[in-house]
Amino acid sequence: MDVFFQQIVNGLSLGGIYALIALGYTMVYGIIELINFAHGDVYTLGTFFSLAILTGLGVSGELHGPALVLVVLVTLLASMLLCGITGVLIERLAYRRLRNAPRLAPLITAIGISFILENVMQLWRGPSPVPFPDLIPNPAYTIGGVVVTAKQIGVVLLAVAMMAALQVFIYKTKLGKAMRATAQDRDAAQLMGIDINTTIAATFLIGSALAGAAGFVSGVYYGTTWFFNGFEAGLKAFTAAVLGGIGNIAGAMLGGFSIGLIEAIATQYIPGGAQWTNVVVFSVLVLVLIFRPSGLLGESLPEKV
Amino acid sequence: MRAVEGTIRVAAIVAIGCLAACSGGPTTSQSSSNSSQAAPAAATIIKIGIDLPVSGADASTGIPTRNGAVQAIEEADAKGAPAGFTFVAYDLDDAVQGAHDPAQGAQNTRSFVSDDAVLAMIGPFNSSVAQAEIPITNDAGLAQISPSATNPGLTKGPDAAKLRTSHPDVNTFFRVCTTDDRQGAAGAEFAKKLNLHKAFIIDDNETYGKGLADVFEAQFKSLGGTVLGHEHLTKGETDFKALLTKAHALGPDFIYYGGTTSTGGGLLRKQMADAGLGATVFVGGDGISDAEFETVAGDAANGSYYSVAAPEVAKLPTAASFIDAYRKRWNAEVGAYSANGYAAANVEIAAIEKAIAAGGNKMPTRAAVLAAVAATQGQSSPIGPIGFDKDGDTTNPILTIYKIANGKSVFVDQINLKL
Numbered sequence: 001m002d003v004f005f006q007q008i009v010n011g012l013s014l015g016g017i018y019a020l021i022a023l024g025y026t027m028v029y030g031i032i033e034l035i036n037f038a039h040g041d042v043y044t045l046g047t048f049f050s051l052a053i054l055t056g057l058g059v060s061g062e063l064h065g066p067a068l069v070l071v072v073l074v075t076l077l078a079s080m081l082l083c084g085i086t087g088v089l090i091e092r093l094a095y096r097r098l099r100n101a102p103r104l105a106p107l108i109t110a111i112g113i114s115f116i117l118e119n120v121m122q123l124w125r126g127p128s129p130v131p132f133p134d135l136i137p138n139p140a141y142t143i144g145g146v147v148v149t150a151k152q153i154g155v156v157l158l159a160v161a162m163m164a165a166l167q168v169f170i171y172k173t174k175l176g177k178a179m180r181a182t183a184q185d186r187d188a189a190q191l192m193g194i195d196i197n198t199t200i201a202a203t204f205l206i207g208s209a210l211a212g213a214a215g216f217v218s219g220v221y222y223g224t225t226w227f228f229n230g231f232e233a234g235l236k237a238f239t240a241a242v243l244g245g246i247g248n249i250a251g252a253m254l255g256g257f258s259i260g261l262i263e264a265i266a267t268q269y270i271p272g273g274a275q276w277t278n279v280v281v282f283s284v285l286v287l288v289l290i291f292r293p294s295g296l297l298g299e300s301l302p303e304k305v
Numbered sequence: 306m307r308a309v310e311g312t313i314r315v316a317a318i319v320a321i322g323c324l325a326a327c328s329g330g331p332t333t334s335q336s337s338s339n340s341s342q343a344a345p346a347a348a349t350i351i352k353i354g355i356d357l358p359v360s361g362a363d364a365s366t367g368i369p370t371r372n373g374a375v376q377a378i379e380e381a382d383a384k385g386a387p388a389g390f391t392f393v394a395y396d397l398d399d400a401v402q403g404a405h406d407p408a409q410g411a412q413n414t415r416s417f418v419s420d421d422a423v424l425a426m427i428g429p430f431n432s433s434v435a436q437a438e439i440p441i442t443n444d445a446g447l448a449q450i451s452p453s454a455t456n457p458g459l460t461k462g463p464d465a466a467k468l469r470t471s472h473p474d475v476n477t478f479f480r481v482c483t484t485d486d487r488q489g490a491a492g493a494e495f496a497k498k499l500n501l502h503k504a505f506i507i508d509d510n511e512t513y514g515k516g517l518a519d520v521f522e523a524q525f526k527s528l529g530g531t532v533l534g535h536e537h538l539t540k541g542e543t544d545f546k547a548l549l550t551k552a553h554a555l556g557p558d559f560i561y562y563g564g565t566t567s568t569g570g571g572l573l574r575k576q577m578a579d580a581g582l583g584a585t586v587f588v589g590g591d592g593i594s595d596a597e598f599e600t601v602a603g604d605a606a607n608g609s610y611y612s613v614a615a616p617e618v619a620k621l622p623t624a625a626s627f628i629d630a631y632r633k634r635w636n637a638e639v640g641a642y643s644a645n646g647y648a649a650a651n652v653e654i655a656a657i658e659k660a661i662a663a664g665g666n667k668m669p670t671r672a673a674v675l676a677a678v679a680a681t682q683g684q685s686s687p688i689g690p691i692g693f694d695k696d697g698d699t700t701n702p703i704l705t706i707y708k709i710a711n712g713k714s715v716f717v718d719q720i721n722l723k724l
Binding site: 222 | 360361362364365400402403507510535536537538539541542543544545546547548550551554571572575579581597600601603
């Protein structure tokens, strides 16, 4: 039984990273119905930005006390800001002109942007894996035979906190209301005096900033990265967003954690399971889409953002 | 709303298809460097193709191997190629998006084949790439020597026969390293020597990794060891905690890994501590012999063992002059397969020279060069006398075991394994 709970812990911490990335996918889809395939690469860019900031600060090893809190906050916020700006630029330069084009055009553009980001990162840090400084002490706690590390707790807490903050933002602020209105009917929202361009740019800013946060977290958590990291993670996070009901924020969270858990449990209980995780994940996705075409939480909440 | 759902479905199908078809990622063609130098106008250029992964995660072993081969070609040319000829290295990279790629290897091989000046080629580094290349060299009759591809099925048995598609009775693939049936067996014997009895085996599901792990499993069982499980990694995955938790629950003495650093070996080693396997021994093949392994795994790399399908060149008196020349030329230390690259190139150069002499100082045919390569016996090289059996395998099967201590590889044992 201990092994089962240990796998739940593994699945939740892996799912936390998927969930953070999925939030950005789902926000962008919610507002302009674009599957932003470049999002996974913005996430990797977040790791690279974090690495550059840490190198700039001269951090190469473990930190303690106030220095640790300060460095983590500065790096996390700076990475979020830089990724947010990148997201806004991508929207401004690539997607805005295609807003009224047939739907395939922006989709293919998104894949193109993904290639561009991957190759820029490859030029920047080379095609090899890059080590990420191990800056957070990682004590392990044993609870009833299950080992939980501080980093695993941190990943899950951060993912949940980000989702909660996003929910509050979207349902309690004026800009959030503008986003919901734009998502429902762009033309009507414009007629009501909502600045569509600003609202969509803000969506990209927030979604990409979340990818920046996920990038920092994954760097700290795995201790290494490379330019191509975002492809696989982005695909899984996209799957998470679809599984939970794309456009739905709680759904992205649910989908992310579900996929993390499915992977961990499948690895444990299917003989030779490690090679079957993708098969299991995508089988679940296909089944969910057959019976609930708009995802797990897609229909219960009519509003999307 | 229906249109929206339709888009989601289409996108999901696109995503699944993408994952299945190109799990290595979208392929973009990589520009390849061509290190051929300008030759004197009068001399006929003879090119020797070199196809190795020299960028990305495989570069840390690929580049030293390439350097060894290039050095041999440069030395041969400086020493004086046969009158009227000059040797030039035609050097291509088979890494795409940071890792060795069979399709790119095949494309490089076609480039060599379509260039009439190429009389022989060196490479590839990886067995999966060799599988894609052998049918092409077999069709063209181009001699090919790999410094490091160790999968037994490339030369022997029904697997090898399937690769010789155009000319089933002609072998164009040779290698100066020994094979995984020896490497896996050596790993099993070494593990027993370390008093390790319970193994958990993980491989990367590639030609090399799975082949090595399967041989290890069979040999370890026949030596009386217990195999608790044998799992395969999915390409592109980076989180192995669930798999390692599964392994930990079974209580293994050690983890045997069949695969390369780029396909998950480094991350696997790094994450072992998180799953409670920090004190468990990690044993692998030559796929983790690269410096990249220490970069990715960090401090966790210490205490790992690996085998290399080549002798330890520093221990061989025959290699001293090669190592000196290598240091001077490249301003770097030799890699695990540098001497193999050098030896492979020298075998081809000798064969070409023989073919030139036999053909009355004319540009030899590829068939003549191939015959001369196949007939190679007892040619001296830094890694000992080189010769090939009828399948194209080396007659000099020496393996070395290394341990990583304080971030450096330390020689542990040398095994001459006659099966």
